[in-house]
Amino acid sequence: MSNRISSLGKSSLFLLLFSFLFSCHPKVVDFVNTKSNFNAFDSYLVVNFKANQTDISEEGRRILSEIEQNIHLEMNRRAYRPINTNPDLVVRYELISNQAIKTQQNNYGYSPYSTFPSQSYITVKAVLESALLIEITDVKTKKLVWQASVDMDKYTKKSKQEEIIKDAVTNLFDTYLYRANSNTPDESLISAK
Template identity: 35%
Template sequence: MRLTNWLVILFLFQTCAPPKVVKFLNSELDYSQYHSYRLINYKSDDKSFAAEGMAFYDEIENGIKQNMAAKGYQAADRPDLIARYEIVSTTATETDNRNYDPYGYNYYIPPTTKKYTQGIVLIELRDRKQKKLVWQGSLDLKYTMKGEAKLTLLEAINRIFESYPYEAGSNDKLIPEE
């Protein structure tokens, strides 16, 4: 019985933990050759988005540019790296149907419904000349209020870039191996 209790507690702690950044780092490349980047996103070039949607993409791009600059990379027209991002999201509904009556009075407890947005933020760096994937990071998101979206995305971008271990022009890792 005690083992079961500990397994349940361990499971609960794991489900409460923040989502983990999923990353790929190409270990076959010479990172000292990378000094510049160009940011692209196919959806942000689409002019059919409303002004609010374009402002949303601008915020994301500013977060990526800030993180690239913090690592010493310069924006350029003919860059060493192509930086690309993608956001996939959907609205989901979660219903709690617990009709539990602890006192046995048999009265109806209505289900509670909560809407939230869940998605994935993906950022990747590709070698422009070799057309090889250099690094890729992604993070799952889940938020309930519209106001949380901007903050949640910026936090996600910062967390994803924490997994990129190189400064511009260096093969020395800033982040130890896990």
């Protein structure tokens, strides 16, 4: 009987640990257009969805620059060439953010030793939620080749902003497994974690 309880406890502990580890990794939502002719892609141009807006703060420009640098690193790992005129692919990225309001109600229960009735109070907190979206489009056909997005809230435990951005971009590109001029997915492009 104790062996059965012990193995049941170990199984439960394993499942709990597995679910905790799995939930800590950000979920990437991706799409690959497998009908694309990856053999024809050799060059790319990176663009930001909001590149023409002049109201971006200095901090915002630094973040966008960091995202672009990491996109260039990932495209370089796949042997694509960056060019400014007539690229095969356009790599577009967008940092989407939204402010959400979270409320929490805290209750103080009744105590027979207290002369005060039970009380509750509500805490309201504004939270910034954000996601990073990257997509690759075939310039000739104007069709989407690949798209991936990740919820940036899972990265809040990282200490440095550069690490957060690098990890987010790397996790997204772990779903784009095509090298330049190749129709064959290359699993070695998945980063070691």
